[in-house]
Amino acid sequence: MTKFEKIQEAALRLFTEDGFDATPTSRIAKEAGVATGTLFHHFSSKDELINALYIAVKERMIERIARGVTADQSLRDRLRQVWVNSISWGLDFPAEYRFFRQYSGSRYINDKAKEEGEAYLQFLFDLLQEGADDGVLKSTDASFLYAIGSGLVMEVIQYLLTRGKPENQDAIWETGWRSFWDALRAREA
Amino acid sequence: MTKFEKIQEAALRLFTEDGFDATPTSRIAKEAGVATGTLFHHFSSKDELINALYIAVKERMIERIARGVTADQSLRDRLRQVWVNSISWGLDFPAEYRFFRQYSGSRYINDKAKEEGEAYLQFLFDLLQEGADDGVLKSTDASFLYAIGSGLVMEVIQYLLTRGKPENQDAIWETGWRSFWDALRAREA
Amino acid sequence: MTKFEKIQEAALRLFTEDGFDATPTSRIAKEAGVATGTLFHHFSSKDELINALYIAVKERMIERIARGVTADQSLRDRLRQVWVNSISWGLDFPAEYRFFRQYSGSRYINDKAKEEGEAYLQFLFDLLQEGADDGVLKSTDASFLYAIGSGLVMEVIQYLLTRGKPENQDAIWETGWRSFWDALRAREA
């Protein structure tokens, strides 16, 4: 692992454990086993480190979310796949999930990074827009559908990570999906 | 307005503008028009100030949410009322809403304050539990229903505050409600 | 002596011994016998400290230079008085003299401070302009005369401080004056 990667790894871990502000760059460097100067050799500031991390995390997330979603599936099947992918991403990479939550509400958000990150999501907006146009989903506004859908996904991940007992996992997973789908789809005639 | 209140007001404003960590106590004191010592006379630490604020905000919020919810209404009507109250609280007190979001993900959370805050919500859990027991709602677990419901509420407030155009307000409000209700209720036979 | 004054005194001494850049604020604080935070309580930055010092030094200098210069004296006598005052200022306050030299060529110059400092010198410009208008001095441009005159003054102070042997003091003082006066005055017919 290069020093560059060691720094990223230590930063992700410490940021999600203690938060951006409670994690000094000195501690990141120490945990990564490099000198403080080395951190700033690779990332010109703490801000840049955080935003670079955000882009990397988002990239890995979206790669995971899009997996197995193919054009021949029905809209419902594609959304189901997205749901499954999203929840399992959160459970497999809880640190990345927590990083994400923290980043969204933080003052470290860099507009450029945010835009770059959102570009990856285009395929999701397209999916929702398609459903909106066909009248299968509730709203004509893909961004609103996105807000609702992602809110539900994040909330269910949070629940599973913090309060889900192993024996309920499957039920929550399934109930979650039904909530998600019912929340988005237009009501049947 | 007492100095105590001035401090609380300035703190709420600055915290929601810049975040907890980016808001020095010295600036709160200055904006409140008091000396730094005075702030620490009323609140023994920054932590205590934040948690006192949290409790105050939560109290006001819950008072608002519970307004007009009466035992004689159907479950659906009561939830509808909660929905309406929640969204309008967010739009009427955006600073308090933002304070809330920030607090939840912060390291300033004080367990005692959190518990005290959640106690206020008991009536909501009861409401959801009742629906669960009757089979009107999707899950048997009120805490899961709460997670889903509150996630949707927060997301819709966020959307209305940041991206809602005035002409769409009503549609979003209504679509939001349908998503909320469809997400929570058991499917019709 | 107040802490404010102690800081100024220590700063002036260290700056002239080692230069602005080689004098850390931490050392100034230590020599002044205060905490680092105290320095920044009184001066918001190192820059501000340097510029505050500049204004204070310039004020004291000009007060000294103008001493005993009265309207009833001939132009030559007034310039003679300015010369004597200037050189003796330099010898009496070598640290302030050195601070001055250093400040002029430094990147810490703050335009506002510089202007404020130059305002004090107005009476000198007026003096030179009077001589220029009367044809007693060499140029019609007071600012050029000022440049030449102050350059000579500074150079002679420097010479006296670094290389003047005690037995030559009087000769240098006198020769210096003649150079100064000859450099400025128009040639006799």
Add this chain to the structure above:
Amino acid sequence: MTKFEKIQEAALRLFTEDGFDATPTSRIAKEAGVATGTLFHHFSSKDELINALYIAVKERMIERIARGVTADQSLRDRLRQVWVNSISWGLDFPAEYRFFRQYSGSRYINDKAKEEGEAYLQFLFDLLQEGADDGVLKSTDASFLYAIGSGLVMEVIQYLLTRGKPENQDAIWETGWRSFWDALRAREA
């Protein structure tokens, strides 16, 4: 241009723009288009770079100042030539002039470099000493005459570079010369 020369050129430019302390070696290397290591391959330290630059600049300066000064001229004519050469050097190579001023007052002065630099000036001291011995100049001390003369030269260059308007150039040049000569020469009988 060799890398060695590129480094010197970039260093001279940056030092005179921003000052020694505000110019990191890394920036010099970048502007010179070489790696940081390369700079230290040619100059063992920043100190050495500055002093090497000083010697090179002084060499070029003295070569220029001595130009056209011949033994058959009168003392006055030789000093006149030195004056003209000095001022035109300053106007032709403002960066070198500024480097010079900065170096003199800096803590980077290296005694060896300083001595080496002053050795070049021997001919000027000789010139002044000759005038002193003949009674043509004001003092018997060549070093004092040098201080006064060089102070005036530097001041006039500074004036021409920063405040001289094109239409006044000739007048300043001429008035400057008369000040210089009057300041140095013994008074006519």
Add this chain to the structure above:
DNA sequence: CATGAATGAGATTTCATTCAT
């Protein structure tokens, strides 16, 4: 000769908190 990643001491500045008045 040339490279540039790596180093770590050190610089400036911030800030929650105290305490004498």
Add this chain to the structure above:
DNA sequence: TATGAATGAAATCTCATTCAT
């Protein structure tokens, strides 16, 4: 109650210099 000067630990970031390639 209220004040605000004073504190000093700690944070981010800089930079001359080294050294393995």
